[in-house]
Amino acid sequence: MLRPKNEDEKPKQSMFAQFARIFGISMTMLYIAMGIFIMFASEKLSLDIPNSMRYGLGGILILYGIVRFVRVYNSTRSNRNRYED
Template sequence: MLDRRPARERLGQSSPQRLTRYFVLFMACVYVALGLYLLLSTVSIFSLPSTPRRILGGVFILYGIIRFVRNYRAITGKNDEE
């Protein structure tokens, strides 16, 4: 019958919300990359001892993965309830 989608969707134009969604996914990847850097580097630009640097790296990796999964599910519309 009638196509009730917004004009932007019908015309294929991207909205600012779509750009924001991909930026959030990009930032999640940045957190994972920073965590890997903190875990794997021997010399760091941060003046942290080895143990706290590894703990912080692990926290960044875990946070980045959780953030990526939650936002990816929100973008694709997949929930645990399905």
């Protein structure tokens, strides 16, 4: 038997959706941290990477981390809007 839907009652997200959101956020932080590490910490580790390549690769990783964050944020927001309707 169907029961009336309460206004305060929101459907719960599945375990997979929660895991995907947490995984996406953690990968975002990892990419940004790797970019910062490559840009600044490789001097102290004396890696033989030219400066232009270090800053280019670090910048690409940081930009990719930002793009991933925007995608995770938009998908989370669109899922919330779908459940509110």
